[in-house]
Amino acid sequence: MLTFAVVTPGLDLQSSFLELLEGLGLSQGLAQLLWLPLPMLTVLVAAVVGVLVNVWLERKISAAVQQRIGPEYAGALGVLQPMADGLKLLFKEDIIPAKADGLLFTLGPVLVLVPVILSWLVVPFGQNLLISNVGVGVFLWIALSSIQPIGLLMSGYSSNNKYSLLGGLRAAAQSISYEIPLALSVLAIVMMSNSLSTVDIVNQQTGAGILSWNIWRQPVGFLIFWICALAECERLPFDLPEAEEELVAGYQTEYSGMKFALFYLGSYINLVLSALLVSVLYLGGWSFPIPVEWLAHLIGQSVEAPLVQVITGSLGIVMTVLKAYLLVFFAILLRWTVPRVRIDQLLDLGWKFLLPVALVNLLITAALKLAFPAAFGG
Numbered sequence: 039m040l041t042f043a044v045v046t047p048g049l050d051l052q053s054s055f056l057e058l059l060e061g062l063g064l065s066q067g068l069a070q071l072l073w074l075p076l077p078m079l080t081v082l083v084a085a086v087v088g089v090l091v092n093v094w095l096e097r098k099i100s101a102a103v104q105q106r107i108g109p110e111y112a113g114a115l116g117v118l119q120p121m122a123d124g125l126k127l128l129f130k131e132d133i134i135p136a137k138a139d140g141l142l143f144t145l146g147p148v149l150v151l152v153p154v155i156l157s158w159l160v161v162p163f164g165q166n167l168l169i170s171n172v173g174v175g176v177f178l179w180i181a182l183s184s185i186q187p188i189g190l191l192m193s194g195y196s197s198n199n200k201y202s203l204l205g206g207l208r209a210a211a212q213s214i215s216y217e218i219p220l221a222l223s224v225l226a227i228v229m230m231s232n233s234l235s236t237v238d239i240v241n242q243q244t245g246a247g248i249l250s251w252n253i254w255r256q257p258v259g260f261l262i263f264w265i266c267a268l269a270e271c272e273r274l275p276f277d278l279p280e281a282e283e284e285l286v287a288g289y290q291t292e293y294s295g296m297k298f299a300l301f302y303l304g305s306y307i308n309l310v311l312s313a314l315l316v317s318v319l320y321l322g323g324w325s326f327p328i329p330v331e332w333l334a335h336l337i338g339q340s341v342e343a344p345l346v347q348v349i350t351g352s353l354g355i356v357m358t359v360l361k362a363y364l365l366v367f368f369a370i371l372l373r374w375t376v377p378r379v380r381i382d383q384l385l386d387l388g389w390k391f392l393l394p395v396a397l398v399n400l401l402i403t404a405a406l407k408l409a410f411p412a413a414f415g416g
Contacts, residue, residue, distance in 0.1 A: 077169045081158045088310040089303055091363075093120035096370050103374040124299065132295035135198060142196035147293070147300035149189025153182040154308045161314050162236050164324050164355035175236040176224050179315065180217065183270060186304070187213040190279060193301075194289035205288025208381060209279035212269060215388030220266035222396035223259040226403040227252055227319050230415040236315075240323035242415060248327040253320040255406075255414060258399045260320045262392055264365070267312035269388070271305060274373040278381050309369060310362065317361035324354030 055076075059069035094109070094117055101108030109116025134140050160175035162168040172178060187210045194206020228234055230252065231242040243250045253260050269276040280288035290301050317323060334346045379387070407414040 077159075081155060081169060084163075085155055085158055085307045085310070086303075089306040090120040090124075092306045092310060092366060093123065095363075095366065096373075099367065099370045100374050103371065127299040128296055130295040130298075132297060133292075135292050137198045138292065139196040139198070142192050143292075144297070146189045146193030146196060146289075147297045147304075149192060150186050151300050151304040151307070153185040154304050154311060157182045157311055158307075160236055161311065162240060162318060162323060163314075163358055164351055167324075167351070167355070168237065171235060171237050174234040176228065176234055176239070176315070176319070177221075179311075180221055180224065183308075184213070184217060186270075186308075190289050193293070197289070197292040199292050201285040201287075202289050202291045205279045205281075205285045205291070208285075209272070209289060211381075212272070212276065212278060212384060212388075215385050216266040216269040216392070219262050219388065219392040219396035220270070222393075222400050223256075223262040223266070224319065226256055226259045226400050229400075229403055229407060230255065232415055236318050236323075240318055240325065243322040244325045245329065247325075247329045247332075248322070250325070251320065251322040256320065256399070256403070258395065259403075260316070262396050262399065263319065264316055265392065266388075267316065268369060268372070269384070271309045271312055271369075273309065273369055275376045275379050276384060277378060278384055281378060309366060313362040313365040313369070314358065316365055317358055321361045322357075324358045326353055326357045 055073055056066070056069045059072060060066060064072075097116065097119065098108045109119035112118040112122045134143055157179045159169040160172060160178055162171075190209035191206040194202040194204070194209070197203070227239060231239045233239065233242075239252075243252055272279055279285075280290060282288075285291070290298055293301065330346070330350050333350065334340060334343070337346070337349075339346045403414065
């Protein structure tokens with residue numbers, strides 16, 4: 039069962055919600071039934087809002103890089119432009135090619151989008167504020183992300199189009215190449231944290247402010263993870279599955295309307311999710327650059343005081359989002375800075391460079407954990 043809870047003592051959103059409904063005269067079973075859709079609805083709203091912000095940032099940052107203005111007229115500074123794009127795609131005609139496999143053609147975008155949204159369940163957005171604190175949170179994300187290439191391959195194959203099929207095959211090859219070094223870089227973090235839980239990983243990075251963050255102990259792992267995450271999201275310079283110059287649009291060549299929109303929705307949701315996970319794994323998650331004890335001392339309160347808890351909780355949510363969107367900014371900037379690589383270069387980078395480096399990084403982390411247990415989570 040999904041829970042939406044703040045682990046700080048005395049505050050439990052699920053229990054408070056159930057007590058409120060039971061106080062209104064509802065049975066416990068009905069109260070539980072009304073609670074169940076709320077966590078997923080929260081995730082869905084957060085993911086969609088993140089996509090709208092991302093699309094707007096993509097347009098404005100790319101315009102600034104190219105010395106243009108960008109969207110200006112749909113709302114103040116063009117903030118309503120993403121909504122206008124979404125409405126346009128919503129009302130476009132949904133066409134299925136005559137010789138395509140209709141069922142697989144429809145299921146493809148669904149398999150791309152649903153696992154990405156489910157992955158948000160394990161991301162802590164604040165001081166232990168998350169939908170589901172499962173013990174294997176990070177590897178659950180890796181497992182769910184491995185479903186996405188199946189949807190892309192299914193979309194390319196069912197379209198009955200050679201460009202779409204090549205795009206789907208490229209997506210599958212790319213994902214397999216980069217998931218292995220990504221998993222190895224995560225394994226190094228897990229080894230230092232002695233836990234697969236995203237909450238435990240963040241808690242392990244608290245105590246000394248910015249100096250506690252894993253990026254200082256795992257700089258190579260950070261770079262490997264971020265490169266692999268960009269490849270998983272098919273961001274430039276790794277957007278080979280939908281290379282417009284070579285494959286028209288890759289696996290989505292035959293798609294239109296909302297099915298076409300689902301691919302982009304999944305891509306942008308995955309980009310925000312990857313940035314959040316980098317924030318959690320390497321940048322301290324909800325922790326901020328100076329220790330909490332210093333803040334408490336500045337306002338003359340103890341760390342356990344309710345005022346300090348509220349301030350640190352609110353700042354924690356802000357810090358998580360800020361760190362994630364700083365990474366999103368760099369990802370967008372990278373798109374307009376570097377050229378696309380060839381498919382052979384992309385596979386060589388994954389198999390011949392990142393995989394050996396990730397293995398060496400894992401072995402060095404294990405050695406440092408044995409040699410310096412205090413600093414590396416022994």
